[in-house]
Amino acid sequence: MKVWILGGDGFCGWPTTLHLSSKGHDVTILDNLSRRQIDILLEVQSLTPIAPLSVRLKTWKSISGKKIGFELINIADEYDKLVDLLKIHKPDAIVHFAEQRSAPYSMKTPVTKRYTVDNNVNATHNLLCAIVDSGVNTHVVHLGTMGVYGYGWSGSAPIPEGYLTVTLDTPDGQLEREILHPANPGSVYHMTKTLDQLMFAFYAKNDHIRITDLHQGIVWGTQTPETILDEKLINRFDYDGDYGTVLNRFLMEAAIGHSLTVHGSGGQTRAFIHIRDTVRCIELAIKHPPQPGDKPRIFNQVTETFKVKQLADLVAQLTKAKICYLANPRNEAAENELIVENNQFLSLGLDPTTLNDGLLEEVRDIAERYKDRIDRSKIAAKTLWNKK
């Protein structure tokens, strides 16, 4: 299958690219290298030493014998080039990771708020518009987020996979309607993913574009069976206050003898997935496209849920680190429960990597191994959610 990976140089995009290439797909990356450029502006870098993209691609070619294409393009801006490439390549599937994906970064300054909205909305809309414009028959697989649902909205009811059935009282009796799950985003970043959903719904209805939206939890883990083959293929590991996700930050803190910094009570429950499962889910989604005219297919791409303090306890047990509680810069509930339906991927054969299976590897092979690269000044989470 001919597959495009928009944002194929990023944290989820790169291992997905290698996984699909290893499975025999003809893969091309479209990327503007924005993730590397944001690193420069924030004066941070991945804990793992990531090679330039051309080195990554050459290394993969020499190891696997497989060629991965690359087009340097900003899809939020270079529309005509996007249409030309679509007409030439005619990809069977397009995996869309080409969005600014940090919630703290999206709340940092007016510049980063506006960049996140402008980039994410125009990237998605340009893609949809270009597919209609070019007439190419393709399937869009988009990386959404569990954050579109918010936390705690449905009480003890599990979060369904994208849609909710509601009953309306009318003068002629009750009507059942299936609706997109109400949006409750907690940051400008999460908000953009709720905007994406409405654009997907419209283009699926009006133009019969085939779309799958994957509402992913927080990704943990660094390596996949392909990225581990050579250090020049290694995946990103972000630990800074903006791009570092909670588990990576605990691992890095433990490695350098810093206390594990829990923001708030640690009672926030979040959904998680290992990067190895992310790439498998993407492949499963590509293999099971919706039909033209269907509404977007939505999967919850999560395997486990944990409270933040449970994660801290797990890392503390493995590493003997201490835990320290700080004020929470985010505008979020102190405590929430979270039950998530994820039957679709399980029924398609996903066999999840659990935290108990993979955590030691992260401690030993990533955090300990690269701890000399840590910049301690980048640990603190400084972005505030609002002025109050």
Place this chain on the structure above:
Amino acid sequence: MKVWILGGDGFCGWPTTLHLSSKGHDVTILDNLSRRQIDILLEVQSLTPIAPLSVRLKTWKSISGKKIGFELINIADEYDKLVDLLKIHKPDAIVHFAEQRSAPYSMKTPVTKRYTVDNNVNATHNLLCAIVDSGVNTHVVHLGTMGVYGYGWSGSAPIPEGYLTVTLDTPDGQLEREILHPANPGSVYHMTKTLDQLMFAFYAKNDHIRITDLHQGIVWGTQTPETILDEKLINRFDYDGDYGTVLNRFLMEAAIGHSLTVHGSGGQTRAFIHIRDTVRCIELAIKHPPQPGDKPRIFNQVTETFKVKQLADLVAQLTKAKICYLANPRNEAAENELIVENNQFLSLGLDPTTLNDGLLEEVRDIAERYKDRIDRSKIAAKTLWNKK
């Protein structure tokens, strides 16, 4: 009260500007004159001869003695200027009309689809971000559309004013939740207004911005008590296939002896409001702001509903015109019912102008009077909704 009108040179913006000025408010228009520029590109013009903005403002000053300010600015693009102006003016209320507002134009070409999304999303988001950034305490009154609800979704149940209460079944019993009414937009333009809603909900929650969203029906009528005072104050009357709304198009067709062109069966029911009521509703909304921390207040800004063929019949009766049925270029239901709740504005004292009160005036004082300015080549609605 100090009031900004974003898009104050447009069809709704101009009469709103004059109405608020006449009521004693200190009004400033912010506009990039994009509506006049689109006329140039489409090679059409308002049936009524609209004066340049500086002439409009001078005329108003000489008639009323009141000064209206003007800032030439593209709020979707000139963010820093917007923040500077906010800090200087500190408006008490900001009426936001600064969006591309034609559904057919938003479906016309990839360029117009992309312009509509980019302009409307960035205009709204820049405004919200700039309010937070500047720290100005103001109230945003935004012109939404009935089209966010779609047509026919709720069967015989009336469309509520923005929010719907749903019941969730949970293991611990039933939970009631108030949700934003599900979005069912019928064009890229309408879709942008559903994106606006989610941005409003987020900024109201996270930053306690006070926001009122007005889901307006199709506006008919041309003049208000202020625009009628001098021909140089006259409001726009659009009749072309993209910007002309259904009633204006019938009036113009009747005036030149053309058949009234009904697209589809004419069974589409739509909600209407006279421009005189629009400007009154805006004033009522400004006078009744929500509190900081409230969710956006949503009003349905409509006064009557009609089927398209009922409108054609009314115009035909008054003018002796014939009716001709054409294929429908839009992707919409052939027939729908529409019942709309509009109690909030009625309870605040709105006394609607009905079609029976105002239609003759439109025939006599607008369509008949200016019929020599009609360009017959611009009557046909040529924009197709999709490639099927």
